[in-house]
Amino acid sequence: MDIEKPSNKTAGKPIQCRAVFPRILGHEAIGVVESVGENVDGVVEGDVVIPHFLADCTECVGCRSKKGNLCSAFPFKISPWMPRDQTSRFKDLRGETIHHFVSVSSFSEYTVLDIAHVVKVDPTVPPNRACLLSCGVSTGVGAAWRTANVEVGSTVVIFGLGSIGLAVAEGARLCGATRIIGVDVISEKFEIGKRFGVTEFVNSKNCGDKSVSQIIIDMTDGGADYCFECVGLASLVQEAYACCRKGWGKTIVLGVDQPGSQLSLSSFEVLHSGKILMGSLFGGLKAKSDIPILLKRYMDKELELDKFVTHEMKFEEINSAFDLLIKGKCLRCVIWMGE
Numbered sequence: 001m002d003i004e005k006p007s008n009k010t011a012g013k014p015i016q017c018r019a020v021f022p023r024i025l026g027h028e029a030i031g032v033v034e035s036v037g038e039n040v041d042g043v044v045e046g047d048v049v050i051p052h053f054l055a056d057c058t059e060c061v062g063c064r065s066k067k068g069n070l071c072s073a074f075p076f077k078i079s080p081w082m083p084r085d086q087t088s089r090f091k092d093l094r095g096e097t098i099h100h101f102v103s104v105s106s107f108s109e110y111t112v113l114d115i116a117h118v119v120k121v122d123p124t125v126p127p128n129r130a131c132l133l134s135c136g137v138s139t140g141v142g143a144a145w146r147t148a149n150v151e152v153g154s155t156v157v158i159f160g161l162g163s164i165g166l167a168v169a170e171g172a173r174l175c176g177a178t179r180i181i182g183v184d185v186i187s188e189k190f191e192i193g194k195r196f197g198v199t200e201f202v203n204s205k206n207c208g209d210k211s212v213s214q215i216i217i218d219m220t221d222g223g224a225d226y227c228f229e230c231v232g233l234a235s236l237v238q239e240a241y242a243c244c245r246k247g248w249g250k251t252i253v254l255g256v257d258q259p260g261s262q263l264s265l266s267s268f269e270v271l272h273s274g275k276i277l278m279g280s281l282f283g284g285l286k287a288k289s290d291i292p293i294l295l296k297r298y299m300d301k302e303l304e305l306d307k308f309v310t311h312e313m314k315f316e317e318i319n320s321a322f323d324l325l326i327k328g329k330c331l332r333c334v335i336w337m338g339e
Contacts (some may be wrong), residue, residue, distance in 0.1 A: 020080040023099040024090060026107035027053045028134040030127045040115050048123040049113075050134050050291060053102040054282040055083065057116040069146070069286045074116055076281065078102060083114050106134075107318070109337050119288045125295050128312060128334045129305045133291050135282070136332065137308055139254060140167020140230070141294065142283020144175055148226045148252050152176030157216055157224040158198070159240050160231035161189040163308065163331045164254055166196045168228045171283075173197030174303060177226075181219065183212060186328070195307050213242035223249055231255045234263050241265065241277055250276045254283075308332045 033047045043049060055074035057063050062072035070076070074083045080099030081087055089112035090098035090105070103117045121130055132138070140163075144150045156172040158165045161184045172180050173196065182190060182198040190201035200219070204212045217223050223245030229237045232255030241251045265277075285291065297303040311333040313321050324330035 020099050022092070022096075023080060023101055024105035024108050024111065025101050027051070027102050027104040028131060028136060029104065029106035029111075030121070030131040030134065031106075031111075034110065042115060043118065043120050047120050048127075048130075049118045050121050050130060050287075051104045051106060051111075051113050051118050052134060052282070052287040052291070053104055053117070054285075054287065055103070055114075055116040056119070056287040058288060063286065069282060069284050071116065074103075074114075076102075082112070083116065104134075107315075107335075119291050121292060121295055122299070125299060128309065128336075129298060130295060131334060132305050132308055132332060133294055136163055137167045137170075137305065138285055138291060138294060139280075139283040140164045140169075141171035141174070141303065142285040142290065143228060143252050143254055143280040144168050144171030144177075144226075145283070146290065147278070147280040147284035148228070148250055150175035150177050150226055153178050154225040155179040155181070155220050157181045157183060157220075157227045157240065157243060159183045159212075159227070159229045159236045160255065161186075161193050161198070162230060165228070165230035166193060166198075166331065167308070168230060168254070169193060169196040169198050170304065172226075174297070179220070181216065181224070183216075192331075211239065211242070213239045216243035220245070222246070225249060227251045229253045229255050232257045234261045237263055237277075238265065241275065244273075244275045246273045246275060248274065248276075250278070253277070253279045309334055312336065 030050050033043050033045050033049055036045060054076055055071035057071050057073045060072040062070050083103055088097045088099055092098055105111045150156060150172050154177050156177045158168050161182045169180050180198050181200045182193045183202045183204055185205050187203050202215055207215055223243050225245055227240035227244050229240045234257050237253055244251050294303055298305050308331050310331045311324060313333060313335055315335050315337050318335055321333040
């Protein structure tokens with residue numbers, strides 16, 4: 001990995017369109033610093049680092065505040081450029097531009113990262129576990145830990161038991177939640193969820209004439225303390241909000257719905273229920289300070305990362321890895337670039 005901190009001159013205009021190609025995709029990884037650009041502090045050649053899509057410049061108002069994790073200097077966007085000067089560091093054999101992907105572009109043996117998007121980590125942590133904290137697992141665990149601040153003895157409901165939802169369950173388990181209720185359309189997810197701390201399960205297809213929220217309210221005698229939407233459907237956000245306990249319940253949105261999707265909430269309910277609805281990008285984590293904490297908790301055998309990895313493959317087998325994910329036969333597949 002080459003780490004850069006270039007000048008702030010603008011060499012091109014940002015493109016907001018997602019369909020920009022050719023492009024090097026991938027945004028979860030771990031690697032070794034191959035070279036360092038001018039004016040870069042914090043890492044040197046040979047350091048083991050984890051890239052992260054959400055910037056942590058450590059200097060702006062957003063990064064210095066303890067109230068959130070959104071960098072003011074480099075706001076998140078699906079950009080095809082380096083974040084500071086809006087240019088690409090990639091070219092093909094003909095000299096034509098190859099675009100970046102969310103400031104990481106990890107499906108490559110070499111990539112170029114801005115220092116705001118990389119964190120130095122303990123080199124003794126196994127790379128096939130540390131890489132999980134580059135996005136997915138850290139997002140779910142962080143949402144329970146940092147965003148929701150789940151309390152000991154609390155009740156948690158998770159809509160969607162994919163890898164993000166299971167990571168929320170792992171985070172809730174670490175925080176000491178007593179009840180962790182999973183909601184999904186596939187009953188077999190309950191057996192998987194048990195390994196991550198899920199204690200009860202609701203199949204949303206088998207609710208009869210009741211809504212999921214009504215069933216959850218009945219199960220919890222009034223609603224859950226914390227609800228997490230991990231699918232990406234506005235309708236599920238509304239169900240999650242509906243089954244949060246009045247007075248203090250929190251609904252945390254992690255799923256990504258289609259562009260333009262709208263939520264519809266009763267103004268009366270918002271005013272009178274006293275509940276909170278909030279989003280959680282990257283689980284509310286500040287990468288440079290929180291990822292090392294999570295890695296230490298893994299090494300201390302508190303955070304159980306091993307159970308997330310169901311497959312490991314070579315880069316040449318990446319299409320097979322995607323097939324496994326699409327068929328629901330894989331939680332996390334680690335791709336090795338080389339021996």
